[in-house]
Amino acid sequence: MSEALxxxxxxxxxxxxxxxxxASASSALLVWSLRxxxxxxxxxxxxxxxxxRITRLLDG
Known part of the structure; x- marks a missing residue:
């Protein structure tokens, strides 16, 4: 990793x-929030x- 930096x-x-x-973090946050x-x-x-369903049950 240090070589890449x-x-x-x-x-x-x-x-x-x-x-x-x-940009990657922003995109990931957008995907998470949409989910x-x-x-x-x-x-x-x-x-x-x-x-x-409860209303139909009570109305009979």
Whole structure:
């Protein structure tokens, strides 16, 4: 790993490595948040379906 950093630092590409790491982290965070949002939407849909089922049961 240190060899890779040595190569990038001698060629002046360390800023590109930092930008790549930032972009990768941002993309990973976006994917994680979209997955969490999808899971939240599914839980809410399940809740609404259960409420509708209870309402139908009580209305008879």
């Amino acid at each position: 040595q190569i990038f630092s001698t060629k002046g590409d360390l800023a590109h490595v930092a930008l790549f790491l930032w 969490e949002q999808a899971a939240s939407n599914q839980r809410f849909q399940d809740f609404v379906e259960e409420i509708a």
